Amino acid sequence: MKTRELRELKAEELDGRIREVTQELRDLQLKHRSGEGADKPVRIRTLRREVARMQTIAHARKAGK
Secondary structure, eight states: OOOOHHHHHHHHHHHHHHHHHHHHHOOOHHHHHHTTTOTTTHHHHHHHHHHHHHHHHHHHHHOOO
């Protein structure tokens, strides 16, 4: 999702999305570490950045910005 789309989400939706993406990231990391290998290893990096982007937006909201 783009940053603009993430900012339009409600706080509950954003938290849910963070949990979903984090779980997907953990699953891919586990596959990668176990030697199965991910179909798209770039997806791990993409998901990690997406989680960071969403957490930044969530923390900015809590700070009142």
